[in-house]
Amino acid sequence: AQSVTQLDSHVSVSEGTPVLLRCNYSSSYSPSLFWYVQHPNKGLQLLLKYTSAATLVKGINGFEAEFKKSETSFHLTKPSAHMSDAAEYFCVVSRYNFNKFYFGSGTKLNVKP
Amino acid sequence: EAGVAQSPRYKIIEKRQSVAFWCNPISGHATLYWYQQILGQGPKLLIQFQNNGVVDDSQLPKDRFSAERLKGVDSTLKIQPAKLEDSAVYLCASSFQGAEGYTFGSGTRLTVV
Numbered sequence: 001a002q003s004v005t006q007l008d009s010h011v012s013v014s015e016g017t018p019v020l021l022r023c024n025y026s027s028s029y030s031p032s033l034f035w036y037v038q039h040p041n042k043g044l045q046l047l048l049k050y051t052s053a054a055t056l057v058k059g060i061n062g063f064e065a066e067f068k069k070s071e072t073s074f075h076l077t078k079p080s081a082h083m084s085d086a087a088e089y090f091c092v093v094s095r096y097n098f099n100k101f102y103f104g105s106g107t108k109l110n111v112k113p
Numbered sequence: 114e115a116g117v118a119q120s121p122r123y124k125i126i127e128k129r130q131s132v133a134f135w136c137n138p139i140s141g142h143a144t145l146y147w148y149q150q151i152l153g154q155g156p157k158l159l160i161q162f163q164n165n166g167v168v169d170d171s172q173l174p175k176d177r178f179s180a181e182r183l184k185g186v187d188s189t190l191k192i193q194p195a196k197l198e199d200s201a202v203y204l205c206a207s208s209f210q211g212a213e214g215y216t217f218g219s220g221t222r223l224t225v226v
Contacts, residue, residue, distance in 0.1 A: 036217075043219040044156075044204070090155050100169065101146075101206075101215070103155030 002027045002093045006104035014112045019063075019078040021107045023091030026072065033074040034092040034101070035065055044090070050074065061085070086111045115139065117218035119205050125224045131193035134221045138186070138207030142216075144168075147180055147190050148204040150220070156204055162188065195225045 007022040025031055035047040048059025055067040065076045074091060091104040118137040126132050138145050143164050148156035159178065161169040165185040173180070177196070182188040192199055202222050208215040 041222075044217040046215075100158060100161060101156075103157070105155050106153075 002029075002031065002095060002100075002102045004091045004093045004102060004104040006089075006091050006107050008107050009105065010108045010110065012110040012112060013081045015083055016080050019076070019081045019085065019109065021076040021089050021091075021109065023074045023076065023104060024072050025074060025091070025093045027093055027095065029095045032094045033065075033067060034094070035059065035063070035074075035076050036090045036092060037087050038090065038106075039087045047076070047089075081109075081111045083111050083113065085109060117205055117207055117216050119203075119218035119221055121221055122219065123222050123224075125226060126195055128197055128225050129194040131191065132195055132223060133189055133191045134203050134205075134223075136188045136190070136205030136218060138188075138205070139209075139216055142207035142209050143185070144208045144210075145182055145188050146206040146208075147188070148206065148217075150202040150204055152201070159190070192223075195223075197225050199223060200225045 003026045005024045013019055030052055033050040036044045037047050038044050047063050048057045048065055050057045050067045058064045063076055063078045065074050067074055086109055088106045088108050090106050092101050094101050120135050124132055145162045147159045149159050150156040159173045160180045162182045165182045178192055180190045202220040204220045205218045
Protein backbone atom coordinates (compact mmCIF):
# COMPACT_ATOMS: atom_id res chain seq x y z
CA ALA A 1 0.00 0.00 0.00
CA GLN A 2 1.07 3.55 -0.66
CA SER A 3 0.42 6.67 1.43
CA VAL A 4 1.93 10.04 2.22
CA THR A 5 1.85 12.18 5.33
CA GLN A 6 2.40 15.89 5.05
CA LEU A 7 3.57 16.87 8.49
CA ASP A 8 2.40 20.49 8.46
CA SER A 9 -1.00 21.68 7.34
CA HIS A 10 0.14 25.32 7.33
CA VAL A 11 3.59 26.89 6.98
CA SER A 12 4.26 30.60 7.18
CA VAL A 13 7.55 32.20 6.11
CA SER A 14 8.77 35.69 5.35
CA GLU A 15 9.68 36.65 1.82
CA GLY A 16 13.34 35.90 1.12
CA THR A 17 13.65 33.21 3.80
CA PRO A 18 13.97 29.45 3.16
CA VAL A 19 10.98 27.19 2.66
CA LEU A 20 10.72 23.64 4.01
CA LEU A 21 7.60 21.55 3.42
CA ARG A 22 7.80 18.10 4.93
CA CYS A 23 6.55 14.83 3.48
CA ASN A 24 6.95 11.26 4.67
CA TYR A 25 5.82 8.36 2.54
CA SER A 26 4.94 4.73 2.94
CA SER A 27 5.24 2.33 0.05
CA SER A 28 5.42 -1.42 -0.33
CA TYR A 29 7.32 -0.99 -3.59
CA SER A 30 9.91 1.32 -5.06
CA PRO A 31 7.99 4.59 -5.10
CA SER A 32 7.72 7.45 -7.49
CA LEU A 33 7.27 10.71 -5.61
CA PHE A 34 5.95 14.05 -6.76
CA TRP A 35 5.24 17.52 -5.50
CA TYR A 36 2.36 19.48 -6.98
CA VAL A 37 1.36 23.09 -6.36
CA GLN A 38 -2.18 24.42 -6.49
CA HIS A 39 -2.83 28.15 -6.56
CA PRO A 40 -6.32 29.33 -5.58
CA ASN A 41 -8.91 28.38 -8.18
CA LYS A 42 -6.22 26.88 -10.39
CA GLY A 43 -5.38 23.35 -11.45
CA LEU A 44 -2.57 21.21 -10.09
CA GLN A 45 0.86 21.97 -11.49
CA LEU A 46 3.77 19.55 -11.29
CA LEU A 47 6.76 21.03 -9.44
CA LEU A 48 9.10 18.06 -9.56
CA LYS A 49 9.23 14.27 -9.54
CA TYR A 50 11.47 11.47 -8.33
CA THR A 51 11.41 8.22 -10.30
CA SER A 52 14.46 6.28 -9.01
CA ALA A 53 17.14 8.34 -10.70
CA ALA A 54 19.08 11.05 -8.82
CA THR A 55 17.94 11.43 -5.23
CA LEU A 56 18.18 15.22 -5.32
CA VAL A 57 15.54 16.46 -7.70
CA LYS A 58 15.36 20.00 -9.03
CA GLY A 59 12.04 21.40 -10.13
CA ILE A 60 10.53 24.57 -11.44
CA ASN A 61 10.65 27.98 -9.74
CA GLY A 62 13.74 27.14 -7.69
CA PHE A 63 12.19 24.26 -5.73
CA GLU A 64 14.01 21.04 -5.04
CA ALA A 65 13.42 17.87 -3.04
CA GLU A 66 15.62 15.08 -1.76
CA PHE A 67 14.56 11.45 -1.66
CA LYS A 68 15.84 9.82 1.55
CA LYS A 69 14.98 6.15 1.60
CA SER A 70 16.34 5.57 5.11
CA GLU A 71 14.05 8.28 6.46
CA THR A 72 11.16 7.60 4.01
CA SER A 73 11.05 11.31 3.37
CA PHE A 74 10.75 13.60 0.38
CA HIS A 75 10.85 17.13 1.76
CA LEU A 76 10.42 20.14 -0.52
CA THR A 77 12.75 23.10 -0.14
CA LYS A 78 13.45 26.47 -1.66
CA PRO A 79 16.30 28.76 -0.58
CA SER A 80 14.35 32.01 -0.79
CA ALA A 81 10.56 32.37 -0.72
CA HIS A 82 8.76 34.68 -3.09
CA MET A 83 5.30 36.12 -2.61
CA SER A 84 4.13 34.18 -5.68
CA ASP A 85 4.97 30.90 -3.89
CA ALA A 86 1.94 31.30 -1.63
CA ALA A 87 -0.25 28.32 -2.53
CA GLU A 88 -1.12 24.81 -1.42
CA TYR A 89 1.41 22.07 -1.98
CA PHE A 90 0.68 18.37 -2.29
CA CYS A 91 3.09 15.49 -1.88
CA VAL A 92 2.12 12.48 -3.99
CA VAL A 93 3.32 8.88 -4.04
CA SER A 94 2.87 6.35 -6.78
CA ARG A 95 4.20 2.86 -7.15
CA TYR A 96 7.14 3.05 -9.55
CA ASN A 97 5.83 2.99 -13.10
CA PHE A 98 2.33 2.48 -11.79
CA ASN A 99 0.01 5.29 -12.48
CA LYS A 100 -2.32 5.56 -9.50
CA PHE A 101 -1.51 8.61 -7.39
CA TYR A 102 -2.00 8.91 -3.64
CA PHE A 103 -2.13 12.49 -2.41
CA GLY A 104 -1.20 13.89 0.95
CA SER A 105 -3.61 16.24 2.68
CA GLY A 106 -1.70 19.31 1.55
CA THR A 107 0.36 22.10 3.11
CA LYS A 108 -0.73 25.69 2.72
CA LEU A 109 2.24 28.00 2.36
CA ASN A 110 1.81 31.60 3.42
CA VAL A 111 4.51 34.11 2.47
CA LYS A 112 4.65 37.32 4.48
CA PRO A 113 6.08 40.51 3.02
CA GLU B 114 0.23 20.64 -26.72
CA ALA B 115 -3.32 21.19 -25.56
CA GLY B 116 -3.98 20.33 -21.94
CA VAL B 117 -6.74 18.32 -20.30
CA ALA B 118 -10.01 20.10 -20.94
CA GLN B 119 -12.87 20.04 -18.45
CA SER B 120 -16.31 21.58 -18.45
CA PRO B 121 -18.14 23.24 -16.91
CA ARG B 122 -15.79 25.21 -14.64
CA TYR B 123 -18.47 25.79 -12.04
CA LYS B 124 -21.83 24.21 -11.26
CA ILE B 125 -24.37 24.90 -8.54
CA ILE B 126 -27.24 22.46 -8.07
CA GLU B 127 -29.77 21.58 -5.42
CA LYS B 128 -29.50 18.33 -3.51
CA ARG B 129 -31.19 15.38 -5.18
CA GLN B 130 -30.61 16.89 -8.62
CA SER B 131 -28.30 15.26 -11.15
CA VAL B 132 -25.16 16.70 -12.73
CA ALA B 133 -22.61 15.65 -15.33
CA PHE B 134 -19.02 16.68 -15.91
CA TRP B 135 -17.04 16.28 -19.10
CA CYS B 136 -13.34 15.67 -19.66
CA ASN B 137 -11.26 15.58 -22.83
CA PRO B 138 -7.78 14.19 -22.16
CA ILE B 139 -4.56 14.98 -23.96
CA SER B 140 -4.47 13.37 -27.37
CA GLY B 141 -2.85 9.95 -27.24
CA HIS B 142 -3.22 9.51 -23.50
CA ALA B 143 -4.70 6.08 -22.92
CA THR B 144 -5.27 6.46 -19.19
CA LEU B 145 -7.87 8.81 -17.74
CA TYR B 146 -8.64 9.50 -14.09
CA TRP B 147 -11.35 11.27 -12.15
CA TYR B 148 -10.48 12.69 -8.75
CA GLN B 149 -12.63 14.32 -6.08
CA GLN B 150 -11.05 17.11 -4.03
CA ILE B 151 -13.09 18.18 -1.02
CA LEU B 152 -12.16 21.55 0.44
CA GLY B 153 -9.15 21.24 2.73
CA GLN B 154 -8.22 17.76 1.53
CA GLY B 155 -5.99 16.23 -1.12
CA PRO B 156 -7.55 14.80 -4.26
CA LYS B 157 -8.96 11.29 -3.97
CA LEU B 158 -9.09 8.94 -6.95
CA LEU B 159 -12.64 8.00 -7.92
CA ILE B 160 -12.11 6.00 -11.09
CA GLN B 161 -9.35 5.12 -13.54
CA PHE B 162 -9.85 4.14 -17.18
CA GLN B 163 -7.39 2.44 -19.50
CA ASN B 164 -8.70 3.22 -22.98
CA ASN B 165 -12.44 2.56 -22.54
CA GLY B 166 -12.12 -0.03 -19.79
CA VAL B 167 -12.33 0.57 -16.05
CA VAL B 168 -9.09 -0.29 -14.21
CA ASP B 169 -10.08 0.84 -10.72
CA ASP B 170 -13.37 2.17 -9.38
CA SER B 171 -12.99 0.95 -5.81
CA GLN B 172 -13.57 4.42 -4.33
CA LEU B 173 -16.45 5.41 -6.56
CA PRO B 174 -19.79 5.62 -4.68
CA LYS B 175 -21.58 3.51 -7.23
CA ASP B 176 -25.04 4.07 -5.81
CA ARG B 177 -24.94 7.65 -7.06
CA PHE B 178 -21.82 8.13 -9.19
CA SER B 179 -21.22 6.74 -12.65
CA ALA B 180 -18.59 7.35 -15.30
CA GLU B 181 -18.02 6.29 -18.84
CA ARG B 182 -15.41 6.58 -21.56
CA LEU B 183 -17.19 5.01 -24.47
CA LYS B 184 -14.71 5.60 -27.30
CA GLY B 185 -11.56 5.61 -25.23
CA VAL B 186 -11.16 9.36 -25.56
CA ASP B 187 -13.34 11.80 -23.63
CA SER B 188 -15.19 10.87 -20.48
CA THR B 189 -18.28 11.86 -18.51
CA LEU B 190 -18.74 11.65 -14.74
CA LYS B 191 -22.32 11.78 -13.46
CA ILE B 192 -23.83 12.19 -10.01
CA GLN B 193 -27.47 11.26 -9.48
CA PRO B 194 -28.87 12.21 -7.03
CA ALA B 195 -26.43 14.71 -5.56
CA LYS B 196 -25.90 15.12 -1.82
CA LEU B 197 -24.54 18.09 0.09
CA GLU B 198 -21.31 16.19 0.79
CA ASP B 199 -20.63 15.91 -2.95
CA SER B 200 -19.63 19.58 -2.97
CA ALA B 201 -16.04 19.45 -4.19
CA VAL B 202 -13.75 20.08 -7.11
CA TYR B 203 -13.79 17.24 -9.62
CA LEU B 204 -10.47 16.87 -11.36
CA CYS B 205 -9.75 14.94 -14.49
CA ALA B 206 -6.24 13.78 -15.34
CA SER B 207 -4.68 11.76 -18.13
CA SER B 208 -1.38 10.04 -18.71
CA PHE B 209 0.45 8.44 -21.61
CA GLN B 210 2.17 5.57 -19.85
CA GLY B 211 2.51 5.03 -16.15
CA ALA B 212 3.29 8.34 -14.52
CA GLU B 213 4.73 9.83 -17.70
CA GLY B 214 2.90 12.89 -18.87
CA TYR B 215 0.43 12.79 -15.99
CA THR B 216 -1.51 16.03 -16.45
CA PHE B 217 -4.45 17.49 -14.56
CA GLY B 218 -7.27 19.60 -15.89
CA SER B 219 -8.40 22.76 -14.09
CA GLY B 220 -11.36 20.99 -12.54
CA THR B 221 -15.08 21.53 -12.11
CA ARG B 222 -16.16 23.13 -8.85
CA LEU B 223 -19.50 21.66 -7.75
CA THR B 224 -21.61 23.26 -5.06
CA VAL B 225 -24.64 21.34 -3.83
CA VAL B 226 -27.14 23.48 -1.89
